Amino acid sequence: MMMRSWKFFVMTAVTVFAxxxxxxxxxxxxxxxxINLNNRTKDTAEAxxxxxxxxxSVFALTIPEEYDGxxxxxxxxxxYSVYDKEAMEADFGGFVFSVYAYTDPSEYAGGMDMKVGExxxxxGETLYDIVRSYASDIQYDYTKYEDHMPKTxxxxxxxxxxxxxxxxxxxxxxxxxxxxxxxxGMYDExxxxxxTAVNEKWDAGRLEEEDMSPQYAEIMQTKDDPLAHIGYAxxxxxxxxxxxxxxxxxxxxxxxxxxxxxxxxxxxxxxxVVSGTMRDRYYALEYGMICNEYSGGAGxxxxxxxxxxxxxxxxMPQLGLKEDTYEDEDAPWFVSFGEEDVWEPVAKEEFDxxxxxxxxxxxxxxxxxxxxxxxxxxx
Numbered sequence: 001m002m003m004r005s006w007k008f009f010v011m012t013a014v015t016v017f018a019x020x021x022x023x024x025x026x027x028x029x030x031x032x033x034x035i036n037l038n039n040r041t042k043d044t045a046e047a048x049x050x051x052x053x054x055x056x057s058v059f060a061l062t063i064p065e066e067y068d069g070x071x072x073x074x075x076x077x078x079x080y081s082v083y084d085k086e087a088m089e090a091d092f093g094g095f096v097f098s099v100y101a102y103t104d105p106s107e108y109a110g111g112m113d114m115k116v117g118e119x120x121x122x123x124g125e126t127l128y129d130i131v132r133s134y135a136s137d138i139q140y141d142y143t144k145y146e147d148h149m150p151k152t153x154x155x156x157x158x159x160x161x162x163x164x165x166x167x168x169x170x171x172x173x174x175x176x177x178x179x180x181x182x183x184x185g186m187y188d189e190x191x192x193x194x195x196t197a198v199n200e201k202w203d204a205g206r207l208e209e210e211d212m213s214p215q216y217a218e219i220m221q222t223k224d225d226p227l228a229h230i231g232y233a234x235x236x237x238x239x240x241x242x243x244x245x246x247x248x249x250x251x252x253x254x255x256x257x258x259x260x261x262x263x264x265x266x267x268x269x270x271x272x273v274v275s276g277t278m279r280d281r282y283y284a285l286e287y288g289m290i291c292n293e294y295s296g297g298a299g300x301x302x303x304x305x306x307x308x309x310x311x312x313x314x315x316m317p318q319l320g321l322k323e324d325t326y327e328d329e330d331a332p333w334f335v336s337f338g339e340e341d342v343w344e345p346v347a348k349e350e351f352d353x354x355x356x357x358x359x360x361x362x363x364x365x366x367x368x369x370x371x372x373x374x375x376x377x378x379x
Contacts, residue, residue: 057170058101058128059119063163070152076100081133082160084153087140095139096153097160099167101128105267110310112136114241116161118179119169126180126268127173131241132164180268183234183243187270190245190263191232191373198226198368213260213275219249231365238264239288240310244273246284248365256362257283262290266311273313283360289318291358299325303358304336321354 058078063071072088074081079100088094101119102108108115112134119128140153149157167175180186197207197216204214220226231250234243248259259282262273276282280294289307296302302322306315320336322343327334333351334343346354 059130059170059175060168061099061163062166062168064159067156067159071096071156078102082156082163084140084150084156086150086152090141092141093135093139094153095135096156097135098133099164100131100133102131103128105129105265105311108310110238110240113310114239115181116164116241117167117175117177117181119167119171119173119175120179121173127171129180130164130167130175132160180265181242183245186243186265187234187245187263188373190247190270191368191371194230194247194261195227195368195371195373198230208275211272211275213247213277215249215260215277218278225369227369228367231363231367232371233284233363233365235284235361235363237262237284237288237290238308238310242310244308245270246282246363248281248363249278250365250367257360257365259283259290262308264308264313266313271313273308274315283358284363286359286361291360296324297326299332300327303355304340305358319354319357321351321358323351 061080063073063082070085072083072085072094074083079098081098082096083094084096085094099116100108105115108129108131113131114134115129116132117130118126119130121127140150148154165177169175193210194212194216197210197212198220201220202210202212202217204217207214207216216226216230219229223229229250230247232245232247234245236242237244237246242265245263246259247261247263248257249255251258258278260276262282263270264273265271274282276292280292283291283293285291285305289305292302292304292306294302294304300322302320302324304320305318307318308314309316317336317338317340319338320340320343322334322336323332324334325332328345331345333346333348335346335351335354336343
């Protein structure tokens with residue numbers, strides 16, 4: 001295999017092949033490419049010839065010919081980063097997206113990294129998570145393009161999903177778009193457990209022992225058909241590309257979207273994050289993350305937003321608010337910035353501005369009585 005001292009090159013390729021997976025090493029001096037023989041330069045032709053017999057490749061990525069001359073690719077041992085050529089040459093970075101394969105979910109961080117699918121073996125085993133990464137800031141000349149992206153950058157950005165969907169594994173198995181991402185089917189065991197709890201009338205103590213909200217016991221006691229009043233939804237609340245499961249009570253008006261239990265995926269397995277009750281409930285926020293709305297009595301109400309650390313059940317505090325007349329009857333407004341139990345007094349106008357940022361998702365929860373898991377569980 002020929003070794004190269006350079007890392008970047010302008011692509012006129014149609015299909016790109018990645019090297020074998022090597023965790024944490026995205027900057028490779030070995031460029032593995034398979035070029036359309038009718039449209040390549042001398043250097044890229046040599047690179048293609050040098051690596052066609054590489055047995056350690058993970059996947060091939062197809063970039064349509066319509067983008068020829070507009071992009072640059074950086075090859076790593078387990079994926080690719082795609083750049084806008086004009087923006088890169090103007091020293092504005094130019095990063096558009098990257099797509100990488102990971103064997104271990106803990107090796108990518110969430111945030112700007114979002115899982116989009118999996119390479120699955122012929123016998124159904126997940127071999128790799130496929131992860132798309134986004135730019136964290138503007139990567140082109142924002143003084144020249146104030147209100148829109150450059151056309152070439154925008155075309156690459158908008159075309160990224162279709163390019164990623166074209167992935168062809170060079171290992172066994174196949175790439176499945178959104179596998180391990182969409183909630184449906186990933187949390188069936190949890191849904192069935194909640195159905196079982198209702199059918200067997202578990203009391204509050206048993207529910208808490210099973211890491212479930214004790215609020216369901218009250219619903220069982222007060223509703224003729226509790227399965228019709230407990231519902232669920234899937235939503236990616238921490239923006240890592242993987243849906244969480246949110247289970248709560250089907251309510252209306254200001255209580256619509258109330259959540260009592262949240263589950264996520266850790267190392268591709270379902271894990272419980274947190275439980276709540278009517279007086280200590282949760283909501284998904286429109287822009288991502290969750291909000292814990294709680295009451296400490298007639299004189300105290302609080303709202304605290306959290307992010308869920310990707311591939312863990314850890315809650316990371318963000319913005320906290322409380323209105324607490326027990327602490328200060330005349331000026332009961334307080335704010336916290338990511339430090340639990342550290343509160344600063346604020347004016348009511350500032351408090352109200354912060355409060356307006358908590359925009360709840362008002363889910364139409366699917367009743368447990370309507371889920372196909374229930375039907376399977378009753379057979």
